[in-house]
Amino acid sequence: MNDKLWAGRFSQSTDAAVNDYNSSISFDYRLFREDIRGSRAHAAMLASQGLIDADDAAAIDQGLAEIAADLESGKLQFNPAAEDIHMFVEAELTKRIGEAGKRLHTGRSRNDQVALDLRLYLRSEGRLLRTGFLRLHQALLEIAANHLETLMPGYTHLQRAQPITLAHHLSAYLQMLQRDVGRLDDCLERMDEMPLGSGALAGTTYPLDREYVAKALGFSRITSNSLDGVADRDFAIELLSCLAIFMMHVSRLCEEVILWSSQEFNFIELDDAFSTGSSIMPQKKNPDVAELTRGKTGRVYGDLISLLVVMKGLPLAYNKDMQEDKEAVFDAIDTVNLCLPALTGMLKTMKVNREAMREAAAGGYTNATDLADYLVGKGMPFRDAHEVSGKLVRHALKTGRALEELTLDEMAGFSGLITADVYTAIDLAACVSRRDLPGGPAPDAVAAALEESRNWAERAL
Ligand code: ARG
Numbered sequence: 001m002n003d004k005l006w007a008g009r010f011s012q013s014t015d016a017a018v019n020d021y022n023s024s025i026s027f028d029y030r031l032f033r034e035d036i037r038g039s040r041a042h043a044a045m046l047a048s049q050g051l052i053d054a055d056d057a058a059a060i061d062q063g064l065a066e067i068a069a070d071l072e073s074g075k076l077q078f079n080p081a082a083e084d085i086h087m088f089v090e091a092e093l094t095k096r097i098g099e100a101g102k103r104l105h106t107g108r109s110r111n112d113q114v115a116l117d118l119r120l121y122l123r124s125e126g127r128l129l130r131t132g133f134l135r136l137h138q139a140l141l142e143i144a145a146n147h148l149e150t151l152m153p154g155y156t157h158l159q160r161a162q163p164i165t166l167a168h169h170l171s172a173y174l175q176m177l178q179r180d181v182g183r184l185d186d187c188l189e190r191m192d193e194m195p196l197g198s199g200a201l202a203g204t205t206y207p208l209d210r211e212y213v214a215k216a217l218g219f220s221r222i223t224s225n226s227l228d229g230v231a232d233r234d235f236a237i238e239l240l241s242c243l244a245i246f247m248m249h250v251s252r253l254c255e256e257v258i259l260w261s262s263q264e265f266n267f268i269e270l271d272d273a274f275s276t277g278s279s280i281m282p283q284k285k286n287p288d289v290a291e292l293t294r295g296k297t298g299r300v301y302g303d304l305i306s307l308l309v310v311m312k313g314l315p316l317a318y319n320k321d322m323q324e325d326k327e328a329v330f331d332a333i334d335t336v337n338l339c340l341p342a343l344t345g346m347l348k349t350m351k352v353n354r355e356a357m358r359e360a361a362a363g364g365y366t367n368a369t370d371l372a373d374y375l376v377g378k379g380m381p382f383r384d385a386h387e388v389s390g391k392l393v394r395h396a397l398k399t400g401r402a403l404e405e406l407t408l409d410e411m412a413g414f415s416g417l418i419t420a421d422v423y424t425a426i427d428l429a430a431c432v433s434r435r436d437l438p439g440g441p442a443p444d445a446v447a448a449a450l451e452e453s454r455n456w457a458e459r460a461l
């Protein structure tokens with residue numbers, strides 16, 4: 001016998017292989033809170049519209065509340081034989097309260113039900129992720145504030161390019177994180193639509209009050225097209241895109257942490273509590289947290305691509321392919337949730353080796369542009385100044401010295417325009433301080449940028 005809630009038109013029961021294949025409860029059990037919340041709002045609305053009577057509504061509400069409590073406490077176990085979380089909750093309800101339970105699904109389909117549940121779930125997870133992003137932002141902001149004058153080389157092509165400060169470097173990531181939060185907010189705003197009332201795809205003949213349900217569940221609006229309400233998953237894809245972009249950003253930061261903590265760079269030292277050792281090489285201290293973050297970025301991209309590919313060929317409206325949305329979404333959210341505290345802790349506890357950073361900035365001819373600019377200030381065209389500075393670099397390289405270690409006579413030999421004031425012009429700290437346009441590395445400019453980030457964070461809370 002077929003004991004499915006939809007068994008009416010079937011004369012044979014489902015093959016065991018199909019049962020397992022079709023079932024989603026092994027992963028969508030995670031939607032139980034949202035499913036029950038949505039059902040309680042739906043039942044209350046049915047009663048307020050006179051579609052079920054008050055006693056049935058009360059029994060449904062209480063039954064659902066008890067199921068939720070029993071699932072939370074572990075008293076009730078998910079039944080792996082149930083097709084999905086929606087069927088499981090409904091069957092359990094009917095088991096507990098009888099007839100009334102069978103009235104819950106009036107004017108509703110699992111198609112709009114799952115569209116609702118997923119939105120509710122992503123809305124609350126999205127808010128938690130946002131808090132995690134803000135914590136990371138706060139941690140970076142605090143480090144940056146301590147390093148307004150910590151000189152380091154800025155790189156292009158991973159070659160030392162121009163002197164900057166660690167604060168300036170980290171402030172770049174603050175900007176990225178601020179956009180990541182903005183993207184999440186935009187995504188949550190667009191997701192803020194209540195799909196119940198879409199039915200299977202063509203709405204319903206019952207006089208449901210969709211606005212009532214929207215309000216009860218804290219949505220700003222209802223969806224505007226019943227097919228769209230059940231057929232699209234762009235809200236999930238958008239959240240995954242936000243997470244993919246966020247992971248791309250932190251993966252780059254982690255790549256820098258990995259480089260910087262190497263003996264070759266020696267810019268930072270990671271705390272023992274956020275590093276790991278080697279089973280064979282006793283001297284090793286590995287930046288596993290940073291590496292895993294870089295590695296798991298690929299996973300999150302994969303989740304995004306999976307869902308994009310699932311959706312791209314589907315005719316409207318609902319198709320069972322869409323059941324594949326959930327594992328991708330859960331995996332991406334779990335991954336980012338695992339990453340955030342480890343990453344934030346690793347950054348908060350790392351030690352910065354100011355001296356090594358300064359030496360790297362001093363050793364890389366990062367002031368060669370400033371030497372050219374100095375000559376421009378004395379009237380030389382920039383192209384010629386570039387060449388003179390380049391020749392001086394070559395000369396200094398030959399004798400293993402920095403530009404500022406050359407004697408005035410040596411320098412003057414390359415251009416008569418060079419006089420004693422050249423040394424202040426190419427002093428590293430001065431090179432940085434003079435780059436004081438808004439957005440530049442000068443300590444004052446970075447302090448202003450950090451202040452803006454601080455204000456942004458206050459508003460974002
Ligand atoms: N478990 C299904 C899913 O996640 C719920 C919707 C099922 N709808 C249906 N018509 N079979 O997509």
